[in-house]
Amino acid sequence: MSFVWKSYGAAREVTGSNHLIEYSGKRVLIDCGVYQGKGSTKRNEPPFPFDPKSIDTVVVTHAHLDHIGRLPLLVKEGFQGRILSSRATYELARLSLADSVSIMGADARRENRRRKKRGQTKTVQPLFDENDVFETIDRWDANLRYDRTRTLEPGIELTAFDAGHILGSCSLLFELSGAGESLRIAISGDMGDDERILACDPATAPRAELAVVESTYGDRDHRSQADSIAELEEVVRNTFERGGNVVIPTFALERAQELLFLFHDAWTEGRIPKRTKIFLDSPMATNATGIYRRHLNLLNDDARAKFGDGCDPFSFSALEYTRTTHESARINAIDSGAVILAGSGMVTGGRIFDHLRHNLGRPQSSVVFVGYQAEGTMGRQIVDGTDSVRIHGRPIEPRASIHTIGGFSAHAGQSQLAAWVAETGADEVFLVHGEERAMRPLATKIEQQGARVAMPEAGKPQKLAIGAVH
Numbered sequence: 001m002s003f004v005w006k007s008y009g010a011a012r013e014v015t016g017s018n019h020l021i022e023y024s025g026k027r028v029l030i031d032c033g034v035y036q037g038k039g040s041t042k043r044n045e046p047p048f049p050f051d052p053k054s055i056d057t058v059v060v061t062h063a064h065l066d067h068i069g070r071l072p073l074l075v076k077e078g079f080q081g082r083i084l085s086s087r088a089t090y091e092l093a094r095l096s097l098a099d100s101v102s103i104m105g106a107d108a109r110r111e112n113r114r115r116k117k118r119g120q121t122k123t124v125q126p127l128f129d130e131n132d133v134f135e136t137i138d139r140w141d142a143n144l145r146y147d148r149t150r151t152l153e154p155g156i157e158l159t160a161f162d163a164g165h166i167l168g169s170c171s172l173l174f175e176l177s178g179a180g181e182s183l184r185i186a187i188s189g190d191m192g193d194d195e196r197i198l199a200c201d202p203a204t205a206p207r208a209e210l211a212v213v214e215s216t217y218g219d220r221d222h223r224s225q226a227d228s229i230a231e232l233e234e235v236v237r238n239t240f241e242r243g244g245n246v247v248i249p250t251f252a253l254e255r256a257q258e259l260l261f262l263f264h265d266a267w268t269e270g271r272i273p274k275r276t277k278i279f280l281d282s283p284m285a286t287n288a289t290g291i292y293r294r295h296l297n298l299l300n301d302d303a304r305a306k307f308g309d310g311c312d313p314f315s316f317s318a319l320e321y322t323r324t325t326h327e328s329a330r331i332n333a334i335d336s337g338a339v340i341l342a343g344s345g346m347v348t349g350g351r352i353f354d355h356l357r358h359n360l361g362r363p364q365s366s367v368v369f370v371g372y373q374a375e376g377t378m379g380r381q382i383v384d385g386t387d388s389v390r391i392h393g394r395p396i397e398p399r400a401s402i403h404t405i406g407g408f409s410a411h412a413g414q415s416q417l418a419a420w421v422a423e424t425g426a427d428e429v430f431l432v433h434g435e436e437r438a439m440r441p442l443a444t445k446i447e448q449q450g451a452r453v454a455m456p457e458a459g460k461p462q463k464l465a466i467g468a469v470h
C-alpha cells in the first residue's frame with residue numbers, strides 16, 4: 001500500500017505537533033504546531049522538513065499553539081491548500097494566532113531596541129506577521145463536525161470525534177481505500193481525562209487497524225480532581241486568614257474557564273469567603289471565555305446545567321474581568337482577599353509578572369500552579385524552589401507559599417490511553433506526543449493487550465508492520 005506516516009514534530013516529545021499522511025499521491029498534514037521550551041526558537045524557524053507547496057490539506061485537531069502555532073509560517077512558506085477543523089477550534093485558533101503574532105512582534109521590537117543600544121546593526125524579524133495570519137484564516141474551512149464523515153480526497157475519508165481535551169478538540173479517523181485495499185487509522189489527538197469540568201468525556205474510539213495515540217501521561221494516572229478542588233479551596237481560605245492574595249498563573253484556553261467554574265461553585269456554596277474578589281486578568285482568556293459562551297452545547301451535561309435560573313459561572317458578582325492595563329494595575333492595591341488569574345500559564349510573559357512582583361515576596365500570599373511547568377520557564381524555577389527570580393529587572397526572593405495542584409490535567413492518564421487503544425481494536429499502534437520515559441510504560445501496557453507498538457522518530461517514515469487490509 002502506498003501509505004506513509006511521518007511524524008515531523010511531537011515525535012518522542014510533547015510539542016511541535018506535526019504529522020504527515022501520504023496516500024495515493026495526496027499529502028495531508030495533521031497539525032502544524034510550535035515547539036516550546038528549551039532551544040525552541042531555532043527549531044521553529046524555516047525551512048520545514050518538507051515542501052509546504054506539496055501539502056494538499058492540513059487537518060487541525062485543536063487550538064493549542066503546539067498544534068497550530070506554525071500554520072501562518074506554513075502559509076508564508078508557500079502552502080496553498082485548505083486548513084480544516086471544527087468551528088470552535090477555528091474560533092479559538094484565530095484568537096490564539098492573533099495573540100501570538102502580536103507577542104512575536106513586540107518581542108522582536110524589544111530585541112531590536114536592545115541590539116541598537118549595543119550598536120549591533122543586525123535586526124531580528126518575527127517568524128510571520130499579521131498578513132500571514134489573515135491569509136491563514138482565509139484558507140480555513142471550519143466545517144469539520146463530530147461524527148460526520150467527509151471525503152478529503154478520492155480514497156481518503158475523514159471523520160472527527162470529540163477528544164474531550166479542550167473546546168472543539170478532535171480525535172480523527174482516516175479511512176484510506178483504493179486498488180482493492182484499505183486501511184483505517186484512528187488518531188487520538190490530545191485526549192482529555194474523563195470527568196473534566198467543562199469538556200465532555202472523549203468519544204468511544206472508532207475501530208481501526210492502526211491507532212496513533214498521544215502519550216503525554218503514558219507513565220501514570222492522575223489523582224482525582226475532587227481532591228484537587230478541595231486543596232485549591234483550602235489554599236484560598238488559609239491564604240486569606242494570613243492576610244494575603246492567591247495568584248494563579250493561568251492558561252487562557254480551557255484552564256481559565258475551568259477555574260471560573262470552580263470559583264463560582266466554591267463562592268456560591270460558601271466554601272470560600274463571601275468577600276473573595278476573583279480577577280481574570282487576561283484579555284486573551286476573557287476573549288476565549290466569550291467563545292466558550294457561544295459554544296455551551298459542546299460542554300458536558302453538568303457544566304451546561306450550571307447556566308440558567310439566574311446562574312452564570314462566567315459572570316457573577318465576585319468575578320471581575322480586567323481588560324485595560326489601568327484596571328489590571330488597580331488589583332495591586334489589594335493586600336488580601338483577591339484570587340488573581342493571569343497569563344501566562346508558565347510565567348513566560350504577560351500580566352502575571354505584575355502580580356508576582358506584588359505577591360511572590362509576601363509570606364501572607366500564595367502562588368498556585370495548576371498546569372504543567374516546562375523546563376526553562378520561570379514557573380518551573382519557582383516550583384523547584386529557586387532562591388530568587390528577576391521580574392522586570394528586579395530580584396525577588398519567593399516568600400509566598402507555593403503550591404502545585406496537579407489534578408486538573410487536560411490529558412488522559414495511562415489507563416485511559418490504553419483503554420482507548422483497546423477500543424480501536426488496532427493491531428498496530430504508533431505512540432506520539434510524549435517523552436520517551438512516558439511512552440515506554442504505555443508501550444509495555446499496550447503490548448500486553450496484544451498490539452505491536454512503534455515510537456516514530458522525527459522525520460523518518462514509520463513503516464507499517466501489519467500491511468494493508470485487503
Ligand SMILES: [Zn+2]
Nearest residue numbers: 062064165190
Ligand atoms: Zn493540547
